[in-house]
Amino acid sequence: MVSTTDTNNPTRLKAAVIGTGQISEEHLRYLSTAPGVELAAVCDLSPSLAKYAIMRFKAGRPFTNATEMLRDVRPDVVHVLTPPHTHVPLATEALDAGAHVIVEKPVAPSNKDFRDLWTHARSRGKWLVEDHNYRFNEPILRIGQLLDSGKLGEVREVEVRMALDVLQEGSRFTDQNLPHPSHKMPAGIIHEFITHLCYLTLRFMPSWDRVAAAWTKQSDEPLFKYDDLDALLLSDKVHGRIRFSAHTAPDTFSVTVRGTKGWAETDLFQPHVRSSVQMPVGKQLNPLANQFVGGYGQVRASVVGFRNKIMQKTPYEGLATFLERTYAALREGNEPPVGFDDMDRASKLVDALLDEKNRI
Amino acid sequence: MKLLVTGANGFLGSYVVLDALRQGHTVRAMVRPAVDIATLGWPTSDRLEVVRADLRSKNGLTDMVRGVDSAIHLAAAKSGDVYTQYAGTVVATENLLAAMTEAGVRRMVAISSFSVYDNMRASPLAAVDEQTPIEKDGLDRDAYAHTKLVQEQLIRDHAAAQKWSLVVIRPGMIWGKDNLLNAWIGMSGGSRFWIRTGAWARIPLTYVENCAEAIVMAASSKGAQGETFNIVDDAAPTQRQFTRMVLRRVAPRRIVVPVSYTLLRLTAGSIALVNKHILGNRARVPSLLVPSRLAARGRPLTYSNKKIKTVLGWKPRYTLEQGLDRSLSTNLPSSSVDSCVTDRSPTSQPATA
Numbered sequence: 001m002v003s004t005t006d007t008n009n010p011t012r013l014k015a016a017v018i019g020t021g022q023i024s025e026e027h028l029r030y031l032s033t034a035p036g037v038e039l040a041a042v043c044d045l046s047p048s049l050a051k052y053a054i055m056r057f058k059a060g061r062p063f064t065n066a067t068e069m070l071r072d073v074r075p076d077v078v079h080v081l082t083p084p085h086t087h088v089p090l091a092t093e094a095l096d097a098g099a100h101v102i103v104e105k106p107v108a109p110s111n112k113d114f115r116d117l118w119t120h121a122r123s124r125g126k127w128l129v130e131d132h133n134y135r136f137n138e139p140i141l142r143i144g145q146l147l148d149s150g151k152l153g154e155v156r157e158v159e160v161r162m163a164l165d166v167l168q169e170g171s172r173f174t175d176q177n178l179p180h181p182s183h184k185m186p187a188g189i190i191h192e193f194i195t196h197l198c199y200l201t202l203r204f205m206p207s208w209d210r211v212a213a214a215w216t217k218q219s220d221e222p223l224f225k226y227d228d229l230d231a232l233l234l235s236d237k238v239h240g241r242i243r244f245s246a247h248t249a250p251d252t253f254s255v256t257v258r259g260t261k262g263w264a265e266t267d268l269f270q271p272h273v274r275s276s277v278q279m280p281v282g283k284q285l286n287p288l289a290n291q292f293v294g295g296y297g298q299v300r301a302s303v304v305g306f307r308n309k310i311m312q313k314t315p316y317e318g319l320a321t322f323l324e325r326t327y328a329a330l331r332e333g334n335e336p337p338v339g340f341d342d343m344d345r346a347s348k349l350v351d352a353l354l355d356e357k358n359r360i
Numbered sequence: 361m362k363l364l365v366t367g368a369n370g371f372l373g374s375y376v377v378l379d380a381l382r383q384g385h386t387v388r389a390m391v392r393p394a395v396d397i398a399t400l401g402w403p404t405s406d407r408l409e410v411v412r413a414d415l416r417s418k419n420g421l422t423d424m425v426r427g428v429d430s431a432i433h434l435a436a437a438k439s440g441d442v443y444t445q446y447a448g449t450v451v452a453t454e455n456l457l458a459a460m461t462e463a464g465v466r467r468m469v470a471i472s473s474f475s476v477y478d479n480m481r482a483s484p485l486a487a488v489d490e491q492t493p494i495e496k497d498g499l500d501r502d503a504y505a506h507t508k509l510v511q512e513q514l515i516r517d518h519a520a521a522q523k524w525s526l527v528v529i530r531p532g533m534i535w536g537k538d539n540l541l542n543a544w545i546g547m548s549g550g551s552r553f554w555i556r557t558g559a560w561a562r563i564p565l566t567y568v569e570n571c572a573e574a575i576v577m578a579a580s581s582k583g584a585q586g587e588t589f590n591i592v593d594d595a596a597p598t599q600r601q602f603t604r605m606v607l608r609r610v611a612p613r614r615i616v617v618p619v620s621y622t623l624l625r626l627t628a629g630s631i632a633l634v635n636k637h638i639l640g641n642r643a644r645v646p647s648l649l650v651p652s653r654l655a656a657r658g659r660p661l662t663y664s665n666k667k668i669k670t671v672l673g674w675k676p677r678y679t680l681e682q683g684l685d686r687s688l689s690t691n692l693p694s695s696s697v698d699s700c701v702t703d704r705s706p707t708s709q710p711a712t713a
Contacts, residue, residue, distance in 0.1 A: 022443045048450045048510055052442075055497075172444075176394035178414040312644050 011331050016041040016073055016099075017059075018066050018090055019081035020049045023104060026133075026316045027079050030323045032057040037327060041073045066090060070097035077102060077330060083181045084109070084191075088117055091128065095120060100127045100330055102323070105195035109186075111347040118340060129326055129336045130343045132199045134253075136325070137318035139266035140203065142273045143257055146264050147204070151277040153261030154237070158205045160197050161243040163252040167219050167227060179223050186354050187215070188225030190244050197242045198349040199342060201233065204257045205240045206345070208233040211352045214360045218247055231353055242353070253315065268315050271308075272301030361580055362386045364425060364465070366415060366456060367434030369395040371539055372471070372531070374402070375572035376432060381407055383576050388428055390415075390435070415452030421459035430467035430525075430579050431460060436511065442503040449507040450514065457518045467525040469579045472512040474532050474564060474590070475505040479655040487664035488564070490530075490588045501652040525585045527578045531571050532564030532592040532663060537687040539568070540606050544657055545599045546619075547648070554607060554614045557648065558621035558658030559600040564592040567683035570676040577672050589668040595680040596663055605680070609688060621658040628654050 015031050017024055020042060031039040040060040042053040050062035063069035070078070070093065078094035080087055080103040088108050091101045101121065107130040108114040121128035134140060146152050166173040166189055173180050173189045185191035213231035217224055228247065233240035256265035262277035274297065279289040322337065329336040352358055363380050367373040368389035377400075380387045386407045391397060393412045402408060411424045415435050425431065433456060437448025460468070476494045486492075498505030512528060519526035533544045541548070544563055546556040566574075574591045578584045597605070600618075607614050628649040635643045647653055668674050678686065 020443075022441070025443075046446070046451045046454055048454060048514060049446055052446065052510070056499075177392040178416050310643050311639070312642060 012036050012038055013076040013327060013330060014038045014040045014073070015077045015079065016043065016069060016075035017053070017079045017081060018043045018069070018094075019079075019083075019104075020044040020046075020053045021081060023316075024053065024079075024081045026314075026319045027081060027102075027323070028053055028057040028059065030320045031079075032059065034324065034327065036331065040075055041069050043069045066093060070094060070099070075099050077327070080104065084185060085181065088113060091117060092120060095124050095126050095128070098124070098126070100129070102129045102131060102326060104131050106130070106191070106347065106350065107343055108347065111344065111351045114343060114347045118343070127330065127336055128343075129338050130195070130346070131319065131322065132195075132338045132342060132346070133316060133319035133322045134196055134200055134268060135203055135318065135338070136321035137268055137271065137315065139268060139271045139273045140200070140255065140318070141321075143255065143264045143266065144203070146262075146273075146275060146277065147257065147259070151262055151275075152257060152259030152264060155204055155257060155259050156237060157239050157241075157256070157258040158201055159241040159243070159254070159256040160200045161241075161245075161252060161254045161256075162193055162197060163243075163245045163248045163250070164193070165249065165251060166246045167221055167224075174221060174223065176223060183223050183225070187229075187350075188227075190215075190226050190229050193244060194229075194350055194353065195346055197244065198353075199346040200255055201240050201242055202342070202345050202349060204255075205233065205235065205238045208235045208238075208240065208349070208352075210234045211349070211355075211358045212360045213242075213353045213358050229353070233349075270301075270305055271315070272297060272305070274298075361429040362388065362427065363576075363579055364388045364390060364428040364431040365434065366390045366431065367436065367471075368410075369397070369400060370434060371536070372534055372568060372571060372575075373434045374400045375536070375568050376434065376575055377402060377408070379569070379572040379576045380432075380579075381405060383573075383580075385576070385580070388424075390424065415455050416447050418455045418458065421455055422462045425456070425459045425465055426463040428465055430469065431456065431465060432469045432471070432575060432579055433515070434471045436471075436508070438504065440503070442506065445503045445507040446510075449511050453511050453514055457515065461518075461522060466522065467579075467585075468515065468519065469527045469529060469575060470512065470515045471575065472528055472530045473504075473508045474530055475501075475656065476509050476512060476530065477656075478652075479659050479661065480652055482659070482661055484659070484661055487662040488590070489664040490590055490667055495652075501650065501656070502647060505652075505656075527584045527586075528588040529575055529578060530588065530590050532566045532590065534566055534568050534571050535687070536568030536683065537689075540610065540684075540687060541603075545603050549617060551612060552614060553617050554603065555617045555619060556599060556603050557619050557624060557654075559618060560598050561621065561658045561660045562596040562598055562662055563602055564590075564596060564663040565602070565680070566591045566593050567676065567678050567680070567687075569686070570678055570683070573677060574668060574672065574674045577674055581672050583671050587667075587671060589672070590663070590665060591668060592663045592665045593676040593680070593683075594665065597680065599658070605684065609684065621654075624648065624654055624658065625651070 015037050031037055042050050042059045043063040043066050044050040047064050054062045078099040078101050080090045087103050091103050094101045108117050182189045182192040187194055211233050215226045216228045217226050219227050229244040231242040253268040264275035266273045276290045279286050281289045325337040363385050365376050368377050369391040377387050377389045388409045390411050390413055413424055435452055437445040478493045478495045481493050482488055498509045549555045571591050628651045631649050632651050
């Protein structure tokens, strides 16, 4: 789809952002520098926050009313970055105003709500895209390459594990003065992360037949519904495990894929891919060769990690790649890299994890 | 007067409530919902009403503000990333201003900060006063300086548009009980050491009870309306003097590790050049090595309190030594108010937003 509002540059898309919380910084950083994108408007209930975003990212105009913004600016693409319970109404309004919509997770409260919103989008000839940014982080892409090259063989086990100290004093999740909106979601604060855990699992384990999920609360924090999740997914040949823990240290966001020929894993918070694959040596020397390669990789990763820390490269690095590929698809009229199937399976899995009949 | 005090459960706020009672005012103290007010040391009085609200949310604010003569606005975020500080300082102020407008409250004492001053441009030949240039936006300094600047301007613009009566207060380094050592004089090096950054720079100190008294006086003074006041006490010791004075009396004893301001300044300047010309300003630099931040802590400047003394007739009630004695005393600060508060009927039940 090409922009119809700029006849001088038909491939230049006009973008607008609704919601200027922390994640908006990542979206705005991309939009403010991406070729072929005009950052035309930023909208937030707070006029000061909207102005800050305009100033910081050299955006177009600030707004405090989304309806007014959509009417005055007529963007081609709207990024909905507001609290989850506002995603469906704002996305609907943006679609009705003629914009494609990129929305932060979760796109909708349930799979049914997602499908309704998707149908609404497609009926208007527009794309609805949920931000699955971690799929596009370099280590995940690297693991994907190892898989595609056959070095891991066929996938047999996938584990996606997040450990976060969400219970620490002063955390936004333990603020009793103004409780975080995720506490009202079905999975409590774990809902803030569950879409990420699901789509990463499904990246390497496309389907499942059975799900069993243990939701527990191990702390006595009054606001929390759950602070631990341990879920098992089973398909014909593949086992998947989704873990969230607020009680183990250090903070981790690890993805492990084990196949019939080798395995690969990464921690997205300290990005480095460790793997064990068949090297061009004999079977007896293979473990040793992998150790040498792994050791060199670990040392190199520590230097790179230090540089990344100083240069403020964060775990959100995949978001720029996701947006770049999404905008390229929108420009060319192709299906974006996060399509119906990706969002449908992820939201179905979230529903399944929360379903009472799957609880253990 | 009936005064609303926001941020009443904070370090300065709790003393402002006490001093407002001491000066004979009726106080509606706005505390955060989860605060235990028993820890604040306030006396029971029918001139003290406690309401609970978080200014980051608009819910119920108009009713909480209605009926007061003036608001003393202290609530602000002191730490966190820029979005956390925007929420706690700027959005909170937007919500308060909207509530005051709706409730018809037209007077405010806004507590800003010395962080708004551009210490790098301040002349060492003249004392820092209310005319000293302020930062352009504070973004290269830190989120606190930036959000306090935005907050102050937001309040000024709103007060001008609504024709309110406004006093802006910029306190220096506020110190007192449980708040003796802070970033202005260095940083902790564990429980055994204190890293003192700089030695000869004078600190614009204001002892918390002195500062609170000045703020309350500003609320009721006709001559203060429309003015901006810096609050600093008469004594402005050097970092070396103050650190020595405090560390001699607190336990456990700490060993001072002095770090030369000149060396820090040279290092910060070098890093800034490399960051700008080679790294495209993308590198994260430790806050102590950000030139504008370092200047705020260690540049040898002097400070004037002439205006607040002349206009308000304020003078610091407690000297440096008296302030330190009181800070290290085990008595609760409200002991200074008890004799002035004779009505012992129960404090009003806190209303919750």
